[in-house]
Amino acid sequence: MIGLDKNGIAKRIAKEVKDRYYVNLGIGIPTLVANYVRNDISVEFQSENGVLGMGPFPFEGEEDADIINAGKQTITTLDGASFFDSALSFSMIRGKHVDLTILGAMEVSQNGDIANWKIPGKMVKGMGGAMDLVASAENIIVAMMHTNRAGESKLLSKCSLPITGVQCVKKVVTNLAVLDVTQNGFTLVERAPGVSVDQIRQSTAGELHIPAHVPEMQLD
Amino acid sequence: MIGLDKNGIAKRIAKEVKDRYYVNLGIGIPTLVANYVRNDISVEFQSENGVLGMGPFPFEGEEDADIINAGKQTITTLDGASFFDSALSFSMIRGKHVDLTILGAMEVSQNGDIANWKIPGKMVKGMGGAMDLVASAENIIVAMMHTNRAGESKLLSKCSLPITGVQCVKKVVTNLAVLDVTQNGFTLVERAPGVSVDQIRQSTAGELHIPAHVPEMQLD
Amino acid sequence: MIKKTVANIQEACEGVSSSMTFMFGGFGLSGIPENAIGYLSSLDISDLTCISNNAGVDDFGLGLLLQRKQIKKMISSYVGENAEFERQMLSGELDVELIPQGTLAERCRAAQAGFPAFYTPAGYGTEVAIGKEARDFDGKMHILESAFNADFGFIKAWKGDEVGNLIFKGTARNFNPNMCGAAKITVVEVEELLPAGSLDPNQIHIPGIFVQRIFQGEKFEKRIEQRTTRPRS
């Protein structure tokens, strides 16, 4: 595998988390983002199962079955946290009170469509809260590998899988690159360390706009 | 004035309150109903400003500005009471969780329309929760005087004032009579003590069905 | 943690101006944002649209803004108990939109929760339904009502912490929680402002995410509108 590993992707995305943001993190790579957010800014993590102000995992022996995140992992809460029901949780999401949503994807298309809930006939886990999140969030970043296990691009001109939402993704961070979704399709913004523009071009099936200068990601 | 006074009307309506009923009482005569409900049955009073399990007025010196009923009167609560926000309060009402609604009216028509919120050009206090209540409650009793101050009937073939709800009133209790609203218009069910069927007929402008036998109200 | 505390009422109300739409919590005089109302009545702003279940009394609550003719339009469910209000309304100086109380609460909640519109049976067949879409669901008629769109929401809570978590008291709760997060900026005055971590996370009525500014109110008169008591016997 070239470019970043999952933690590297999380580390790069953490730089998009700004002071005073309420952030919803999806399962998988997005969960790792919490580990890399600067500690000189104020951020609160929301989990759609009904908690705001999530903290780290509990110490062994202190797990509470009644305090979990959306990935069903045992968690803790920080000072100022709150618990609430599912309807109010999605009021936060649908009502645009959450500032940033970070989630994984199987495919993203050049117009910002996202597919991450179903592979017909093969895998049907369901959308969970993802359809509500992508339909309402104004600031959505997708965290994923640039290609699937078969080496095929996950950045497409059009999603081949059933989509989760239309024209909603604004930014994609992969093991190879940071890309914005613009009117020109994908616009290459940054390269992962050691990855060439050519490698990114070859791994991107959707329309790719490449500016004259593409800087390398700064991870620290 | 012939027939019952306000307390008499309230006393008669109290007999309609059954065991295990949640009851919403409007301002005016309906509020008095609470004083006459049998104390061998279980009843809870809901007030749409956000309290379930209302008790009597507080003792002097124990009034709390933060604990009032929908008539803005200081109240107390009983064991098992709860406070809640306005949206949840109307979830109780709209969702048909309240069993009985008792409210006052300026006019009721023979098809069950009710008018109680506005006299154009003269008095515009607003509908408060009345429109929500009459639109959703399955069991609505109107408490009012049979005629207005000018001696005109308040039981009409059609409401002359702007209505609060359509075809919703099931029963009317006045100073003169108990009437059901049926497909035949008003059906006389009971006479107030000392009131004749003729007096009721003369005071009722809407279509009035009078059965062969009209018993006198039993108030105790 | 994201702190929402502001130093005083001036900072809490920064950005208010004429012709804006304001929401005010409260039922009658219970649970109204007294400090915000007092301060707004001292400002040179007018042509306001005010969403509030009631309109206060002549010399308290929104009556203060009415006296100074700062309000162009009231959206309420019940406006009795205010003579100046009635005078302005009947003379045509004041535009009044009366809506069912449950609809008012839900239009706040819809704004908070990101629902553009909802169907309710309340008001079908009445003046309230004029110009609105009517629709049959399972044999019962409903009308389509829309979410409010307000600039500032002024809220009164009992206890709050510095991240904006709120707890209300008794029936002073009323519309206050439903209005939090329903306007672009939600301003909360509390009787007691506490450090984050002071409130039980399990017992918070409104999480701080719905609040932009919070401050400890200087003075709460908490006037009683109908003082009713029973004799000690």
Add this chain to the structure above:
Amino acid sequence: MIKKTVANIQEACEGVSSSMTFMFGGFGLSGIPENAIGYLSSLDISDLTCISNNAGVDDFGLGLLLQRKQIKKMISSYVGENAEFERQMLSGELDVELIPQGTLAERCRAAQAGFPAFYTPAGYGTEVAIGKEARDFDGKMHILESAFNADFGFIKAWKGDEVGNLIFKGTARNFNPNMCGAAKITVVEVEELLPAGSLDPNQIHIPGIFVQRIFQGEKFEKRIEQRTTRPRS
């Protein structure tokens, strides 16, 4: 006061039968009505439609009803972590309707609150929107979703009193409050059942009016699905 206490799980579930629609609170295995699920899995009822955010795991939660093939249809938002579920779904034995989690919560709340339908942006342009009315509000597309219509709602609360007032704990709250009063009969199991007057009226999550039957659960395993910890350093 109107008491809702029933003696035991048998009385709590009186009236359940095949082909009914049930709602179950819980997120993953957190806050699920363990006692009711266990009892229902011992009954000779089948062809059930179950509304629940998740479908349990193979040997716990709704997995118990799946194992015994009592469920005809599942309405959920996420059904991973259950191999038997996947098998029944892919073989066509089990009908599955997947809906967005926020839509699921709101369809419960709509049933509780007497709203027949609402517009949400979630799912617009996806498979979820097929056959549903789509509508533009302020330049954004929404789809029309309807209230659930269920026979029984099975709820797990932390503390409850004999009139049915409920308090939930932590994220075990989830869908439970939204499902109270959303079905014809709401059955609640609590860890601690208290006399009326024991709970602060100001701190009740769900008032008893939304509850028909309440009982103290015999045993709560409260299984943890993903035990994640950090080292003590």
